[in-house]
Amino acid sequence: MTASGPRVATVLAVLVAGTTALAQSPSQGSGGAAGAPDTAHVERVAIRAAHLIDGKGGAPMPDAVVLIAGDRIERVGSRLPIPSGTRVIDLGGATLLPGLIDVHTHITGQAENYYADLFRRSPIDAAVRAHIYARRTLEAGFTTIRNVGAPEFVDVALRNAINDGEVEGPRMEVSGIPLSATGGHGDLNGFSPYIQFNQLSGIADGVDEIRKKVRFDIRQGADLIKVLAGGGVLSEEASVGGAQYSQEELNALVEEAHMWGKRVAAHAHGAEPIKRATRAGVNSIEHGGLIDAEGVQLMVQHGTYLVPDIYTDYYIVQQGRQLGYPDIIIDKEKELRKSQVVNWKRAIAAGVKLAFGTDAGVYPHGTNARQFALLVGDLGLTPMQVIQMATINAADLMGWSDRVGAIAPGLYADVVAVGGDPLKDITQLERVCFVMKGGVVVKENAAPACR
Numbered sequence: 001m002t003a004s005g006p007r008v009a010t011v012l013a014v015l016v017a018g019t020t021a022l023a024q025s026p027s028q029g030s031g032g033a034a035g036a037p038d039t040a041h042v043e044r045v046a047i048r049a050a051h052l053i054d055g056k057g058g059a060p061m062p063d064a065v066v067l068i069a070g071d072r073i074e075r076v077g078s079r080l081p082i083p084s085g086t087r088v089i090d091l092g093g094a095t096l097l098p099g100l101i102d103v104h105t106h107i108t109g110q111a112e113n114y115y116a117d118l119f120r121r122s123p124i125d126a127a128v129r130a131h132i133y134a135r136r137t138l139e140a141g142f143t144t145i146r147n148v149g150a151p152e153f154v155d156v157a158l159r160n161a162i163n164d165g166e167v168e169g170p171r172m173e174v175s176g177i178p179l180s181a182t183g184g185h186g187d188l189n190g191f192s193p194y195i196q197f198n199q200l201s202g203i204a205d206g207v208d209e210i211r212k213k214v215r216f217d218i219r220q221g222a223d224l225i226k227v228l229a230g231g232g233v234l235s236e237e238a239s240v241g242g243a244q245y246s247q248e249e250l251n252a253l254v255e256e257a258h259m260w261g262k263r264v265a266a267h268a269h270g271a272e273p274i275k276r277a278t279r280a281g282v283n284s285i286e287h288g289g290l291i292d293a294e295g296v297q298l299m300v301q302h303g304t305y306l307v308p309d310i311y312t313d314y315y316i317v318q319q320g321r322q323l324g325y326p327d328i329i330i331d332k333e334k335e336l337r338k339s340q341v342v343n344w345k346r347a348i349a350a351g352v353k354l355a356f357g358t359d360a361g362v363y364p365h366g367t368n369a370r371q372f373a374l375l376v377g378d379l380g381l382t383p384m385q386v387i388q389m390a391t392i393n394a395a396d397l398m399g400w401s402d403r404v405g406a407i408a409p410g411l412y413a414d415v416v417a418v419g420g421d422p423l424k425d426i427t428q429l430e431r432v433c434f435v436m437k438g439g440v441v442v443k444e445n446a447a448p449a450c451r
C-alpha cells in the first residue's frame, strides 16, 4: 500500500493524538480535565476510620484522619482537627490502607478455554472487554496495576482512556507486547507452520532485532519492557525452566530499555534464565520458582525484585481441565509445584526484595487479593509484609514511590478500607468495602463492617 493523501492525514492525526496522550500521562490524574489545578475550588475531603495502615510498615494508627485536597493526600494523623468546609467520610471501625498494587496483570484478557482463547478470539475481543476487567480490578481495591503483556497495544489504549477519565480503572503502567525468542514462550509452538497470526509480534532474535523491538514497544507507548527470558507454563513449548535468550541478548535488551528510561520485567521460572536476567540488570524476576542458591545471591546483590505469583499455581491445577489446558501445560505446572515454594522461601530468607504480582487474567480479574492468604500461609510471610509487597514495595519497583504506595502527604489519594483487622486476618483484603482513587470515591459499601 502506498501512502495516499488521506492516509498521511490520518497518520498525522494519530501522531498528534499520541503526543497529547504522552504529555498528559505524567499527571496520572483520577480523570477529568487536565491542566493546572484551580486551587480555590479544590474539593477538600476527610476520611475518618478506627485504624490506618500507611504502607510504610509502622504500627497501625488509631483514630485516623486523612485530609485530602483534590486528588492528593494533604495530611495524615490520629485525631487531626478537620477544617470547616471539609466533606467528611466516616468509615467507623474500618481499617484504611493505601490503594493496592498488582505488578503482574494481563488486564486485556481472561482465560476461559485455552484453544478458544487462542483461535476464536481476536485482539478486538480483548479491546472490547478490557474495560470490564479494569473496573473489576479497581473495585477490588487495586488502584494501580503494572500490566506485563497485552496484544496489539490494547493496554496502551486502555491506560490512555483511564488517564483521560473516559474509562474507570486502576492507574496503569504497561509493557505493550512482551519480547520472546522464536520458538519461545511467546511464540505459537507445535502447530502447523502455516498457521500464522496476522497481528503485531513480539518475536525478536539476536541483539539487533531485540534493540529494534524494544524501541518499537516504546514508540507505541510502553512504560516498561517485558521479556520472556525463559520457558513458561501457559504455552506448548516444552521446557518450563529453560533459558530462551542468551546473556548477550538480555544484556542488550536491558541496556536499550534503560537508555530510554524504561524498566524491565523478566518472565523467568528457571535457574539459568533468572541468573542471566539478573546479571543483565532487569528490575524484576516474574515467577522465579526454580531459582537456585546462586540466583538468590545475584538477586540480593543486584537489588532485583521477585514477584512470586503463587495463586495462579493453585488456580491452574484446580481449574486446568475446565479451562481446556492440554496435558503439557498441566504437567509443567505440576513440575513447578514440586520445588518452587521451597525455592521462594530460600529467596525470602536471604532478603530478596518482594513485590505483589498475581498474573491476573490467568484467573478472573477482581479476585487478585486471594493471593495474600497464600503468601502468608505457604511462604510464611507476615500480613504486614504482604501488605507492603502490594503497596510501598510495588510502588518502588514501578518507580512510582512519588505518587502511590503509601498513605502519606503529597501522594495520590488512593485509599481503600476493610471492615476488620487485616493484620489478624489477611483475607480481609478480599473484602474491600471502600475504594478511593485520586480523591474520587469509586466504591462505598453500606455494609456495617465498613461503617
Ligand SMILES: [Zn+2]
Pocket: 104, 105, 106, 148, 149, 359
Ligand atoms: Zn504473566
